[in-house]
Amino acid sequence: MSIVTRFAPSPTGYLHVGGARTALYSWLHARKTGGTFILRIEDTDLERSSQESVDAILEGMEWLGLDYDDGPYYQTKRFDLYKEVVAQLLAEGKAYKCFCTVEEVDAMREAQMAAGEKPKYNGMWRDRTDHPTDKPYTIRFKNPLDGVVVIDDLIKGRIEIANAELDDLIIARSDGTPTYNLTVVVDDWKMGITHVIRGDDHVNNTPRQMNILAALGAELPKYAHVPMILGDDGKRLSKRHGAVGVMQYRDNGFLPEALINYLVRLGWSHGDQEIFSKEELVQLFDLSDCNRAPSAFNTDKLVWLNQHYMKTLAPDYVATHLAWHVADQKLDISTGPALTELVKVQAERVKTLKELVEVSRYFYEDFSEFEENAAKKHLRPVAAEPLVAVQAKLAELTDWSVEALHKAINDAAESLGLGMGKVGMPLRVAVTGGGNSPALDATLALIGKDRVLKRISMALEYISNRAE
Numbered sequence: 356m357s358i359v360t361r362f363a364p365s366p367t368g369y370l371h372v373g374g375a376r377t378a379l380y381s382w383l384h385a386r387k388t389g390g391t392f393i394l395r396i397e398d399t400d401l402e403r404s405s406q407e408s409v410d411a412i413l414e415g416m417e418w419l420g421l422d423y424d425d426g427p428y429y430q431t432k433r434f435d436l437y438k439e440v441v442a443q444l445l446a447e448g449k450a451y452k453c454f455c456t457v458e459e460v461d462a463m464r465e466a467q468m469a470a471g472e473k474p475k476y477n478g479m480w481r482d483r484t485d486h487p488t489d490k491p492y493t494i495r496f497k498n499p500l501d502g503v504v505v506i507d508d509l510i511k512g513r514i515e516i517a518n519a520e521l522d523d524l525i526i527a528r529s530d531g532t533p534t535y536n537l538t539v540v541v542d543d544w545k546m547g548i549t550h551v552i553r554g555d556d557h558v559n560n561t562p563r564q565m566n567i568l569a570a571l572g573a574e575l576p577k578y579a580h581v582p583m584i585l586g587d588d589g590k591r592l593s594k595r596h597g598a599v600g601v602m603q604y605r606d607n608g609f610l611p612e613a614l615i616n617y618l619v620r621l622g623w624s625h626g627d628q629e630i631f632s633k634e635e636l637v638q639l640f641d642l643s644d645c646n647r648a649p650s651a652f653n654t655d656k657l658v659w660l661n662q663h664y665m666k667t668l669a670p671d672y673v674a675t676h677l678a679w680h681v682a683d684q685k686l687d688i689s690t691g692p693a694l695t696e697l698v699k700v701q702a703e704r705v706k707t708l709k710e711l712v713e714v715s716r717y718f719y720e721d722f723s724e725f726e727e728n729a730a731k732k733h734l735r736p737v738a739a740e741p742l743v744a745v746q747a748k749l750a751e752l753t754d755w756s757v758e759a760l761h762k763a764i765n766d767a768a769e770s771l772g773l774g775m776g777k778v779g780m781p782l783r784v785a786v787t788g789g790g791n792s793p794a795l796d797a798t799l800a801l802i803g804k805d806r807v808l809k810r811i812s813m814a815l816e817y818i819s820n821r822a823e
């Protein structure tokens with residue numbers, strides 16, 4: 356039987372890293388087996404759900420490359436189906452009308468707590484037939500009274516829950532709307548979900564959902580409850596609790612490959628391997644290798660992975676992501692090098708794509724001032740002669756290649772009997788405005804001849820003004 360998994364977020368905010376990792380595991384399990392991955396938007400909480408959140412979730416999934424084969428389904432468009440199933444359960448005597456008022460249920464709970472018992476609905480309408488005709492009612496599922504529910508969890512192992520612990524759950528409210536556990540059950544059933552992979556914040560729902568599925572005669576899916584990602588304070592990350600959205604990582608300059616690699620490793624391992632391409636993950640991922648313990652987010656490791664991917668992925672590809680940051684930082688690149696070339700020289704020097712753009716402005720924009728410290732240190736009167744010499748050599752060049760530039764700079768240093776440092780640093784500050792840049796020959800090659808010569812003149816002027 357072909358495997359079908361799903362990711363089922365509630366659109367009550369952006370996609371955060373906790374949800375994203377759960378989505379990733381579900382996606383990987385489907386991709387690994389050639390199965391189907393479904394996206395289902397659980398938007399029945401009308402007060403907290405919004406179209407903006409739906410869009411944010413879709414954007415996050417797309418950016419991470421978690422493509423779905425089916426969906427997005429929206430639960431709010433499936434109310435007729437849920438009502439049919441509730442009616443079916445009622446007709447088959449597997450659910451019943453409960454005429455208790457909220458006050459009555461509260462009083463029941465209070466009395467139980469006062470008697471030192473676990474509060475739970477006492478089933479008072481379960482077998483009654485003396486139904487009033489003029490009172491509102493909810494519909495409750497007739498949970499089995501005895502026996503145990505066994506979850507053979509693919510991550511957590513065997514979990515047993517006694518039915519005596521579970522009360523008769525409300526499956527339809529008095530206004531007829533279905534409740535969370537009912538909609539999930541109906542969808543998992545009707546969508547043919549074979550593997551429910553979700554956060555372990557749902558473990559308590561699972562025995563209830565399994566009982567309803569059994570009552571419907573549905574085949575039970577397998578369950579895999581993924582441990583939570585926790586925040587710095589040890590509490591689970593959630594939209595309601597300060598979690599960082601996936602797109603914030605894009606905004607901060609991370610590549611999706613780095614975040615995917617980071618998230619997968621946060622709760623799963625394959626020996627001591629740290630770096631995984633997506634293709635490798637699809638082959639190697641196995642739910643049974645997932646951790647059982649929760650994990651905390653560690654930004655340093657994510658930064659390390661980001662650097663790895665910036666350096667090792669094809670520059671053309673990295674450039675496609677860099678383009679977003681170029682636009683975001685309003686850098687006009689029309690008069691400078693192609694982004695692919697920029698990636699080749701800068702990727703290994705920075706931590707993020709955002710930083711890459713920040714430190715690359717001089718390739719595209721002229722500047723009117725040199726960085727104060729770098730200029731003080733390197734644009735001193737002694738630097739004037741080497742700068743004049745190197746400017747002359749560079750002016751003669753007809754071939755503005757890295758090799759030719761390398762030779763020209765060396766020749767200038769040699770002609771004055773100077774070491775490279777005496778020529779290189781003033782030249783670097785002259786053409787970039789500061790003391791950090793990739794190799795000089797490559798930097799000059801990308802800045803271009805006109806700008807290089809002009810900037811050297813500007814540095815010479817700075818030196819002469821300073822000398823006065």
Ligand SMILES: Nc1ncnc2c1ncn2[C@@H]1O[C@H](COP(=O)(O)OP(=O)(O)OP(=O)(O)O)[C@@H](O)[C@H]1O
Pocket residue numbers: 363364365366367371372373374375376377378552553554555556557581582583584585591592593594595596
């Ligand atoms: N911190 C987390 N770590 C791992 N998985 C999580 C985390 N938070 C949510 N999930 C899982 O992500 C999926 C989508 O969850 P959901 O959209 O309800 O997010 P949420 O942050 O829990 O929302 P809310 O704040 O509304 O409770 C579920 O499978 C859920 O179990």
